[in-house]
Amino acid sequence: MRNFWEKLLYRFMRKNRRNILDKMVRIVLGSNLAAVLILGGIALYGMSFALRQAQDMGESLGENSYENSSRLLISQRQEELVHIAQDNAAIINHRMLDISRSVQGVAREAEEIERYPQRFLPQEVNIPTPANYRSLYLYLQYGPEVSPEAYRKHISMMANIGDLLARTIESNDMAESVFITAKDNFTLSVDAPRVLAEDKSDIPKPHYDAVGSDWYKRAAGKDGLVFTPVRRFMFNKKLGMFCSVPYYGTDGRLAGVACMQTSLDDLRHILKETNLHDEGFCFVTDNRGYVILSSQENAAGKERELEVNIQNDLRQSDNATLALTIREMVAGGNGVRQTQVDGKDYYIAFAPIESTGWSFAAAFAADDVIAPALQNKAGIAQVTKEKTSLMQQKMSLIIFLMVVFIAVLLVVFVYSGRKLSRQFVAPIHELADGVREITSGNLSKKVEIRTGDEIEHLAVCFNAMTDELQTYMKNLTAATAEKERIATELSVARDIQLGALPQEFLQDKKSIQLYAAMFAAKEVGGDFYDFYMLDENHLVLAMADVSGKGVPAALFMMRAKTTLKNLVLMARVPDDFAAVMTLANQELCQDNEEMMFVTVFLAQLDLTTGELIYVNGGHNPPLVSHDGRYSYIREERRQPALGALEEAAYEAHRLRLAPGEKLFLYTDGVTEAMDTQKRFYSEERLQQTLDRIDREADVQEILTAVRHDIAVHAEGAEQSDDITMLGLMYCGK
Known part of the structure; x- marks a missing residue:
């Protein structure tokens, strides 16, 4: 029997279910099983609902009894607790407002000195040393990068605030130190009286980067009064904080920050003097969820959840009720919550301290108030538990019978499903055998x-x-043969085209270095370059780009190349290149039904003088080097491409190459090479690339470096246009 169930579960649950018979069994089995489970689930839900109703009735009775008997007791104590929390919050808020007003008074005095220095006389101020440091006396500190001498005049003028700082210290019991810090990072301070170490090693240090401190940045950034988070001061280990206010100069810009460093010791006495019954206590939280004051903190030998701890955010406490209460306090709430503290229930009343964003809370134990009500509630709960336990036993019996019934149905469904499925699967197997053949x-x-x-x-x-597949195979064979024939012809055409371009780069001419290269975007392209000697001292250069690509562009290229060379060789005036271009344009416009055109840069270089005569027919501007830096040769009026306008006339220009200067010709396949994001290589990048190349590099190395940089830019993108380049360096006689 066990093996039967294991096989059944394996068939139903295995992942590689390729057998249609098994799929049919699963469909039948699954649909029937789903119906049984749905009906069983509805029955179980009804029984569970009845059980929950019985439990709810018992709990409701206990809760009503508990609430009615404890409501009056709790109400009185809650009201008392709320008054305590609100009164003490108001007292602490008043103390904080006193601090705020004191610091604002210091800021106003600092602004007065900043804006009207002529009303004050310079005052002496000392850097703190063991010999001269005294409480209630003004001293100077400055940032590590600050030279006091550079700000001596400003420091001595701001020292007039010393008397006000001393009076502020004396009038505020919470003040540990009062000071101002100028935006130039010097600080004038007065400290409250305190016991110093015998060697006075704990006096303030001369260097203090006040501008980098949080109290300065917060006040300057907020443009108003701020209280910093509570922290433990290093020099006296006390808990305290800073209250800071910015002050401004005559131009309305930030001049510095006035600040008071305060201790929380004085506020601790308020908590200790608050009279709460039994195990009651008070505590204060800040806006980070930290307990900064607590009357629990001195409980000997016990670790309390609500003792002072400025590193523990109680909003994240594992104690959910306590975390919820602290979150309401931090949010500025005002009310009472029942909360578990140290494993015991407390009622905690809290009220906000608005000036600082803190919250004052008073707590007392709930057990002492509601003990009789809890006993009554426990009795009712016990009776409810006994009755619901009996109902659960009945439900367990019903569930067992349902499981047995479902198991029997599974066996029936599997047997009948497999029998019916075999009749459906047989023709599919026959079809599969035909497919394999x-x-x-x-x-x-x-x-x-x-x-x-x-x-x-x-x-x-x-x-x-299968009939269509036989026909397709025949057609595919014929198409493949035709495609191979075309590819062979295009390969031959490319070899012919490359053969028409000069490959001997006049190495016998010591007055020049010359190199050129073309990379077609398709098997054949429309770009071409040409160069040849008219006589012993004159070299003709041509760079051209035919519109379009492929075979039509290659044919028009050959026509343009032949026309230009013939006209140059037949010219009556050898250097009249403007006339050559005009005649070539008229020739190419004839019988040009496809409206193709070609951009041409045609030039003649005198190898003895370095004079270059050139005509640019709509082509990309070439680059020429001077002192190792490349610049574009541009004309004021751009001339049209050949083959576009039959009436067009062309103008020749001249420039002189000095020995060592280079000329770089190219087609738009260079500057318009695109990367995977369709961004062009651009004329700017071409110029920058040429400028980076070593001045001692020969022209072949220059072309190789440019081609490599184009490939880097393309990032593997398919070449979209022909790339043709020609480099020339004039070496002199």
Whole structure:
């Protein structure tokens, strides 16, 4: 029996379910099982609902009794606690407002001195040393990068605030130190009386980067009064904080920050003097969820949840009720919550201290108030538990019977489902056998199925597919042969085109270095370069780009190249290149039904003088080097491409190359090379690339470096246009 269930579960749960028979069994089994489970679930839900109703009635009775008997007791104590929290919050808020007003008074005095220095006389102020440091006396500190001598006049003028700082210290019991810090990072301070170490090692240090401190940045950034978070001061280990206010100069800009360093010791006495019954206590939280004051903190030998701790955010406490209460306090709430503290329930009343964003809380134990009500509630809960336990036993019996019934149904469903599925799967197996024979290469195989349903229709479609596949294979063979023939012809055309371009780069001419290269975007392209000697001292250069790509562009390229060379060789005046270009344009416009055109840069270099005569027919501006830096040769009026306007006339220009200067010709396939984001290589990058190349590099190395940088820019993107370049360096006689 056990093996049967294991096999059944394996068939139903395995992941590689390729057998249609098994799928049919699962469909039948799954649908029937789902129906049984749904009906069983509804029955179980009804029983569970009845059980919950019984439990709820018992709990409701206990809760009502508990609430009615404890409401009056709790109400009185809560009201008392709320008054305590609100009164003490008001007292602490008043103390904080006193501090705020004191610091604001210091800031106003600092602004007065900043804006009207003529009303004050310079005052002496000392840097703190063991010999001269005294409480209630003004001293100077400054940032590590500050030279006091550089700000001596400003410091002595601001020292007039010393008397006000001393009076502020004396009038505020919480003040540890009062000071101002100028934006130039010097600080004038007065400290409250305190006991110093015998060697006075704990006096303030001369260097103090006040501008980098949080109290300075907060006040300067907020443009108003701020209280910093509570921290433990290093020099006296006391808890305290800073209250800071910015002050401004005559131009309305930040001049510095006035600040008071305060201790919380005086506020601790308020908590200790608050009279709470039994195990009651008070505490204060800041806006970070830290307990900064607590009357629990001195409990000997016990670690308390609400003792002072400025590193523990109680909003994240594992104690959910305490975390919720602290979150309400931090949010500025005002009310009472029942909260578990140290494993015991407390009622905690809290009220906000508005000036600082803190919250004052008073707490007392709930057990002492509601003990009789809890006993009554426990009795009712016990009776409810006994009755619901009996109902649960009945439900368990019903669930067991349902499981047995479902198991019997599974066996019946599996047996009947497999029997019916076999009748459905047989023609599918026959179709699969036919497919295997066809995939082995027998395309004449026909599948014969007579079931009168969709499977028979599938077999008919399959036979039609094999007929179409035979026809497709024949057509594919013919198309492949034709494609191979075209590829062969294009390869031959590319070899012919490359053969038409000069490959001997006049190495016998010591007065020049010359190199050129073309990279077609397709098998054949429309770019071309040309160079040849008119006589012993004159070299002709041509760089051109035909509109379009492929075979039409290559044919027009050959026509343009031949026309230009013939006209140059036939010219009556050898250096009249403007006339050559005009005649070439007229020739190319003839019988140009495809409206193709070609941009041409045609030039003649005198090898003895370095004079270059050139005509630019709509081509990209070439670059020439001077002192190792490249610049573009641009004309004021751009001339049209050849083959575009039959009436166009062209103008020749001249420049002189000095020995060592280089000329770089190219087509737009260089500057318009695109990367994967469709961004152009650009004229700017071409110029920058040429400027980076070593001045001693020969022209072949220059072209190789440019081609490499284009490939880096493209990032593997397909070449979209022909890339053609020609480099020339004039070496002199």
